[in-house]
Amino acid sequence: MKSTVCGNARLSVAPMMDWTDRHCRYLHRLMTAEALLYTEMVTAPALVRGGAVHLLEYNPEEHPVALQLGGSDPVELARAARLGAEAGYDEINLNCGCPSDRVQSGTFGAILMRTPELVADCCKAMRDAVQTEVTVKCRIGVDDQDPERVLPDFIETVAAAGVTRFQIHARKAWLQGLSPKENRDIPPLDYDLVKRMKRAFPHLHMSVNGGVESLDEAEEFLNAGFDGVMVGRAAYHRPWDILGEADARLFGAAPGANTPEDIARAMLPYTEAHLTSGGKLHQVTRHMLGLFAGRPGARLWRRVLSEGASRPGAGPELIEEALAQVEQGQAA
Structure with a gap:
C-alpha cells in the first residue's frame, strides 16, 4: 500500500502518553505544516470494548496525523484500526515500544518485541481491515534479549506481513528492574545498530527515535541514510527549537515568518x-x-x-x- 505521508515522516513528533493530545498537536501544527504528528497511544480495548471513540477526536488542522494503537489481539486491533481509518487518520501505528507497567499488564507495548509472529498477525489483520497505511514503532529489544539478533528477526517477520515503515527507538526497553523514567537514559542508545538495520533492509522506510535533541542532529541522521527522524521530549519541552525551522531546514519549504x-x-x-x-x-x-x-x-x-x-x-x-x-x- 502506497503511503501518503512518507515525505512528512522525514520529521515526526513521537507519540507520548499524557503529552501529545489534540491540544498539543494543534500547537505543534501551528509551527510546522509538514512534520507528521502522532496521537498518544490509544488502546484497542478502550475503543472496541469500552466504546471510548471520543479518544479519536482531533482538529482537521492537525493533518497529517497518525493514530497510535496499543493492543495484542488481531481481531480487536483490526476493529480499532477501522475506527481510526473512519475517523480520517493518515496512518495507523502499532505500539511495540512503550515499557510502562500498565501496557505490560495488557500484553502490549515493548513486551511485543518477544513475539514478532503475533505482531505480524496483528499487522496483517489491521492491513486487511483498512486502506490506511499500518506502521510499527518498536525498540531494539527488551530485557536480556540480544538486539543484534532480535531486531533483524523482528523487522523481517513483521515486514513479511506487509509493513514497510518502522519507527525504531534505539534504546532497549527494560521491563524488569528499571522504571520507565530510568529507562529513558539506561541502557545507552545504539544508533549504530539501527543504521545497520537500514542498510540491511534498504527497501523499508525507517525513522530513528530516541535522544534526538536538535534539528542539527536530525539533519545528521537524515544525511546518514535514515528516511526519517522522530523527536520526542525535545519537541515537547522546546517546541519552537525543533519545529519552528523544521519546514525550511528539513522539507525545503519557504522560511516561515512566524515567531x-x-x-x-x-x-x-x-x-x-x-x-x-x-x-x-x-x-x-x-x-x-x-x-x-x-x-x-x-x-x-x-x-x-x-x-x-x-x-x-x-x-x-x-x-x-x-x-x-x-x-x-x-x-x-
Whole structure:
C-alpha cells in the first residue's frame, strides 16, 4: 500500500502518553505544516470494548496525523484500526515500544518485541481491515534479549506481513528492574545498530527515535541514510527549537515568518473555542509552557501560565498577560 505521508515522516513528533493530545498537536501544527504528528497511544480495548471513540477526536488542522494503537489481539486491533481509518487518520501505528507497567499488564507495548509472529498477525489483520497505511514503532529489544539478533528477526517477520515503515527507538526497553523514567537514559542508545538495520533492509522506510535533541542532529541522521527522524521530549519541552525551522531546514519549504509570539497569539481563538465548549484553560496552556524555552522572559511566561491557568474563570487573557511579561522581559 502506497503511503501518503512518507515525505512528512522525514520529521515526526513521537507519540507520548499524557503529552501529545489534540491540544498539543494543534500547537505543534501551528509551527510546522509538514512534520507528521502522532496521537498518544490509544488502546484497542478502550475503543472496541469500552466504546471510548471520543479518544479519536482531533482538529482537521492537525493533518497529517497518525493514530497510535496499543493492543495484542488481531481481531480487536483490526476493529480499532477501522475506527481510526473512519475517523480520517493518515496512518495507523502499532505500539511495540512503550515499557510502562500498565501496557505490560495488557500484553502490549515493548513486551511485543518477544513475539514478532503475533505482531505480524496483528499487522496483517489491521492491513486487511483498512486502506490506511499500518506502521510499527518498536525498540531494539527488551530485557536480556540480544538486539543484534532480535531486531533483524523482528523487522523481517513483521515486514513479511506487509509493513514497510518502522519507527525504531534505539534504546532497549527494560521491563524488569528499571522504571520507565530510568529507562529513558539506561541502557545507552545504539544508533549504530539501527543504521545497520537500514542498510540491511534498504527497501523499508525507517525513522530513528530516541535522544534526538536538535534539528542539527536530525539533519545528521537524515544525511546518514535514515528516511526519517522522530523527536520526542525535545519537541515537547522546546517546541519552537525543533519545529519552528523544521519546514525550511528539513522539507525545503519557504522560511516561515512566524515567531513564538505569533504562535502564542494564534492559540488565542483556539483556546477561546475550547473554553466555550466546556474545556479548561490548563488543558491547553500546559502544552505551551516550553514555547519560549531558552529565550528572554521564558521563566515569567511559565510562571504566569502555571500559576494562573487552573484558577476559576481563567481565560485566554492569561495567555496575553504571560505574553506581555515575555515582551517586557525581552525589552529589559
